[in-house]
Amino acid sequence: MSNDVKESFARDAPPAPAALAAKVRTLAPSMTRSMQRVAEAVAGDPAGCAALTVTGLAELTGTSEATVVRTARILGYPGYRDLRLALAGLAAQQQSGRAPAVTADIAVDDPLTDVVAKLAYDEQQTLADTAAALDTTQLGAAVTAMAGAGRVEIYGMAASGLVAQDLAQKLLRIGRHAYAHSDPHLAVHNAVTLRSGDVAVAITHSGTTGDVIEPLRVAFEHGATTIAITGRPGSPVSQYADHILTTSIARESELRPAAMSSRTSQLLVVDCLFVGIAQRTYETAAPALSASYEALAHRHQAVQRK
16 A cells, blocks of 8 residues: 555544444555554454553554554544544443444354344444445545536446446436446446546455456546545555545455445445435436436336236
8 A cells, every 4th residue: 555545544533433443444454464463453452452552552563653653543543642542432332331243154054043133233334334434525526526527437347347337327317427337348448538527436345356447547547537436445446546435344254255245335335426416416316316206107006006
């Protein structure tokens, strides 16, 4: 992860204590190993770490004071003192008597009642983590660009391709010129035609999908505003993104691959984009939604009569 990308996560207002664990889960994979040790320590034992000085935490994690301070800044805190205050707040929340979380992986012999409970918890956690880590400044900039765009082109493959289609369909319903591309060759051909005033959106959980990065790079070089929806903000796709919207990185298991959790978090970001754009373009979006509903109403009525 480059210094510019790292520092982009440090905001004037530090994140709330409840958002700390989500930030660690999202950003730790892109940190250096020494920073990961600090991040994992504070997320794993907020009460214990809150009682430590910067020197004490550095000794505990086998790192340096500079590493501790830099980790705090990457997590969104101006300095270590602010991180300690957040840790103390998080520890207090954890000691307030909340019910323990369901964290066990799904086993091959789990009854369906347990499968439902575990999946429901994981989905809720994924959504909460994504909401906590989502940079609303970046989100607002992306909404502004897409609301005023002549064209919005969206690139995604496999599970991310389904999310790309969902976003395109939503935007079409409010009268925006939006298209989703899952064919890598057509995506690049399309990106060549984009210009200033157009928007290209890349959806890739890993941030390393070449078939998504390539059209985004072409769009970027031709002057379009570019947006990346990714779980790895320091990944290659970020090199060609004007705005980065970070999704949650949830736990994977044998029966719950990354595509399931990434889809959940991506759909939340897509819905936030759609609602934001609909708000900005309400005068045209509302009539378009009404017209769309009326055009399909007779189909719903026909089904009800059967």
